[in-house]
Amino acid sequence: MKLLRRIFPHPILTLVLTGTWLLLVNGWSLNSLVFGFGLGVLIPFVTQPYWPQEPRIKSPAKVIAYLALVLYDIVVANITVARIVLFKANAKRHPNWVTIPLDLRTPEAITVLAGTITMTPGTVSADLSDSGHALLVHCLDAPDPAAVRDEIKTRYESRLKEIFE
Amino acid sequence: MDQIFEVIIALLLVMAGVFGVVGSFGLIKLNDRMSRLHAPTKATTLGVGGVLLASMAHAAAFEKYISIHELMITLFLFLTAPITANFIAKLHIHRHDTPETLPDPGEDKVWATHNKPEDEVIGPQL
Amino acid sequence: MIETAAVFAFVCFALGLVMNLWKIVSAKDVADRILALDTMFINAIALLVLYGMALGSNIFFEAAMIIAMLGFVSTVAYARFILRGNIIE
Numbered sequence: 001m002k003l004l005r006r007i008f009p010h011p012i013l014t015l016v017l018t019g020t021w022l023l024l025v026n027g028w029s030l031n032s033l034v035f036g037f038g039l040g041v042l043i044p045f046v047t048q049p050y051w052p053q054e055p056r057i058k059s060p061a062k063v064i065a066y067l068a069l070v071l072y073d074i075v076v077a078n079i080t081v082a083r084i085v086l087f088k089a090n091a092k093r094h095p096n097w098v099t100i101p102l103d104l105r106t107p108e109a110i111t112v113l114a115g116t117i118t119m120t121p122g123t124v125s126a127d128l129s130d131s132g133h134a135l136l137v138h139c140l141d142a143p144d145p146a147a148v149r150d151e152i153k154t155r156y157e158s159r160l161k162e163i164f165e
Numbered sequence: 166m167d168q169i170f171e172v173i174i175a176l177l178l179v180m181a182g183v184f185g186v187v188g189s190f191g192l193i194k195l196n197d198r199m200s201r202l203h204a205p206t207k208a209t210t211l212g213v214g215g216v217l218l219a220s221m222a223h224a225a226a227f228e229k230y231i232s233i234h235e236l237m238i239t240l241f242l243f244l245t246a247p248i249t250a251n252f253i254a255k256l257h258i259h260r261h262d263t264p265e266t267l268p269d270p271g272e273d274k275v276w277a278t279h280n281k282p283e284d285e286v287i288g289p290q291l
Numbered sequence: 292m293i294e295t296a297a298v299f300a301f302v303c304f305a306l307g308l309v310m311n312l313w314k315i316v317s318a319k320d321v322a323d324r325i326l327a328l329d330t331m332f333i334n335a336i337a338l339l340v341l342y343g344m345a346l347g348s349n350i351f352f353e354a355a356m357i358i359a360m361l362g363f364v365s366t367v368a369y370a371r372f373i374l375r376g377n378i379i380e
Contacts, residue, residue, distance in 0.1 A: 126257075129271065132273075
């Protein structure tokens with residue numbers, strides 16, 4: 001088991017690289033599968049010193065549910081933003097800063113949260129506080145900043161906390 | 166069967182075109198600098214995503230081969246769009262905002278972009 | 292039907308490119324120019340993929356992929372240069 005760990009320091013990265021290679025080749029054949037797997041073993045092995053610890057994912061099943069939720073929100077976000085851009089006068093819009101105090105502590109979880117916020121309805125994550133305890137978010141149209149903060153905390157952050165911590 | 170595919174592909178293309186043009190239009194229309202970030206990052210990801218989905222469906226339905234490498238570009242754009250948006254947001258904060266114009270960071274005293282040595286001039290003075 | 296839709300999409304993305312170009316010329320701030328440039332890259336990817344689809348050719352995919360990567364790297368490099376004064380410390 002320890003030897004296996006030595007050869008595959010990041011098993012998920014190995015799978016992702018193999019999949020990426022198959023996508024690039026754009027076809028299924030044993031040749032490309034073997035070559036892709038070779039790359040998938042070699043690259044994590046060589047870059048091992050730069051990735052000292054492996055990000056922990058507690059419940060992989062919830063990752064898929066989270067991805068589905070985010071994809072749905074991206075489509076909704078596009079429609080919301082398109083409607084604001086096309087039909088709302090600049091004077092009637094309420095652009096606003098929102099501070100989101102973070103309960104998440106691992107860097108991976110905070111990165112995923114910031115990415116999610118940027119991709120979803122009318123919000124862009126702009127900055128992190130000095131030691132990573134709060135996230136600065138800009139809203140395209142938010143008359144009520146507290147509601148936006150609460151929605152992000154309940155909709156995304158609680159789910160990410162279950163996945164990563 | 167081909168009819169259904171045709172309708173789906175045409176709808177995807179029209180949707181992609183509309184979102185693409187809205188994204189670029191928002192860049193011109195919105196009047197404050199942070200808001201201008203919103204339109205391109207969101208609208209164009211679905212714009213390009215729609216074109217790529219249409220291209221996949223077109224290859225599968227009319228050219229009789231399964232083409233999945235379009236997914237690579239979609240994934241790549243979805244991963245990188247937040248990073249570019251974050252960089253440009255930091256740029257705006259760096260150039261135009263002081264700690265007083267931003268909301269209070271709470272526990273920490275300052276936002277990360279403002280945490281720099283006191284009298285050192287960073288960046289070219291454009 | 293697909294032809295009409297494809298022409299519509301072509302017109303939309305080309306219009307987007309023109310608007311981005313205008314923004315690059317008229318913007319008052321460097322950050323706005325970088326943002327417009329990034330949007331131009333994205334519109335160019337869409338145009339290339341559309342063109343490949345219209346010709347039924349696979350060869351434009353690689354070009355689109357390379358533009359996607361170049362666009363990301365150059366946007367980050369520009370932003371970092373304005374933020375820090377250098378790109379790789």
